[in-house]
Amino acid sequence: MDEGMALLRAADREAxxxxxxxPAPKRPALASALALDLELERVVAELSEPLVAEIRLAWWRERLADLARGATAPPQPLLRALASAGRAAGLDLHALARVEDALLPLLGTDAPDLACIAARRGAALGEALQPLVGAGGVSVLARRAMARFARRSFRNGAAVVRGLAAWRQGPAASFEAPDVPPPLLAGLDALARADLRALRCGRPLARAAGPGRQLALARAAFRLPLRARNW
Incomplete structure (x- = not known):
């Protein structure tokens, strides 16, 4: 298995x-970018000291800037995958580094504006992936980012819970609009929309990678145009 896909499988089996x-040629770069997004999320969610988390995020930002300048990747699996598959596919590594900046507000103790954070995270990741997925990825990835707040436990979990409650009570966010996702992100979009609907209605989220979620992925794939299919 490609290194990027192996890293993504370990971090998020559904993705x-x-x-x-x-399509197989596009998987390594897509997987590497999504795995990096999840690693930055893990730093924010799990490290107990905000200062330590900020230092770790700064380290990732600097390494991504090095890769964007053409530097050789250090002996770190995710950076190696981004240097090989990501650069070959034209990933915008400068844009990818902005995911770190979008996540920084989660290190505070106040209830964060989760819709704003999700929109900024989706914008950074969508811009990075545009050479692969085309236009339209930003809204899909913002929906996915919003759903991740309910899928992962955060160090400041009480603040995130308050942020989710504030989001549920407010008007529907723009990333819930009925737009058409890029074909390569159709499966991720189907899962994110299902999570957001459950959150809005106060229902528990379906089990990750469970039969219902896998069926949703299959349905999304069979709705793809023939030219976008790889099977």
């Missing part, structure tokens, strides 16, 4: 399953 429906 890995979604990419299995994508």
């Amino acid at each position: 890995w399953l979604a990419l299995l429906w994508a």
